[in-house]
Amino acid sequence: MTQNEAAPIDQPTLDDAVRVLRGAFERVVETQRDAIAAAADLIAAAIPEGGIIQVFGTGHSRALAMEIAGRAGGLVCANMLAIKDLVFLGGEDPASLLDPLAERDPSLAARVLALHEIHPRDVFVIVSNSGGNGSVVEMARLVKERGHPVVAVTSLQHSRAITSRHPSGLRLFELADIVIDNGAVRGDAELELSGGVSICPTSSLTGALIAQMLTVEVCGRLLAAGHQPPVYVSANVPEGDAHNDRMRERYGARVTLSEP
Numbered sequence: 001m002t003q004n005e006a007a008p009i010d011q012p013t014l015d016d017a018v019r020v021l022r023g024a025f026e027r028v029v030e031t032q033r034d035a036i037a038a039a040a041d042l043i044a045a046a047i048p049e050g051g052i053i054q055v056f057g058t059g060h061s062r063a064l065a066m067e068i069a070g071r072a073g074g075l076v077c078a079n080m081l082a083i084k085d086l087v088f089l090g091g092e093d094p095a096s097l098l099d100p101l102a103e104r105d106p107s108l109a110a111r112v113l114a115l116h117e118i119h120p121r122d123v124f125v126i127v128s129n130s131g132g133n134g135s136v137v138e139m140a141r142l143v144k145e146r147g148h149p150v151v152a153v154t155s156l157q158h159s160r161a162i163t164s165r166h167p168s169g170l171r172l173f174e175l176a177d178i179v180i181d182n183g184a185v186r187g188d189a190e191l192e193l194s195g196g197v198s199i200c201p202t203s204s205l206t207g208a209l210i211a212q213m214l215t216v217e218v219c220g221r222l223l224a225a226g227h228q229p230p231v232y233v234s235a236n237v238p239e240g241d242a243h244n245d246r247m248r249e250r251y252g253a254r255v256t257l258s259e260p
Helices: 012-033 033-049 059-068 105-111 135-145 156-160 203-224 241-251
Strands: 053-057 079-080 122-129 150-154 180-182 191-192 198-201
Touching: 012 033, 012 191, 012 198, 012 203, 033 122, 033 150, 033 180, 033 203, 053 059, 053 135, 053 198, 059 079, 059 122, 059 203, 122 135, 122 203, 135 150
Parallel strands: 053 079, 053 122, 122 150, 150 180
Antiparallel strands: 191 198
């Protein structure tokens, strides 16, 4: 049986979770190597010329953005864009963003972009499991219009099954230069219960996998070209703060700090 044909389960167990998650992991490893390598080519070519990774996601897709930007063992030249920036950096009323449907608003994309220092060689990685919410589609549309390459990380199965919430009718994968499919099923949760609902979403697991595969590929290309990758050290080791401060000095305000 495929992940879409498995019979509903009355009493799910740890083994069921492991089966689903292992299957999702293996789908990405087996099918997305070429797309991840192509994205790494784009990014590794941009970094020596002053480009950085600008990564944007809303909802749970922020988990993948956090795997790319601002973490130990990750590239310093990666900046996370987020709707919350409108409060932390833009001074907007927090109450205005507490609506769980805010990510559907296309106008948020331009307001978030305006808070960040964007350079011509920056590469955008835009993450959305559904690929249809207004803010992520508009972010892709705006940066494509400005000449930036866009790497989408999305569920093609889910996205192809929905109607976009963006006025253009476009979905994220239709605007991207490179599409990395996270392998998630429609609705993300893959383990169907006999009561008609499903549990065990896979996009967070495969998102972290994609982020680390991409980071490793970029670092490998930089080293092959004679460039030392700018990488964060854990802030929880004695040398971490000093190392990371030196690394961040290269990029200044282009890489924003995240809240603890």
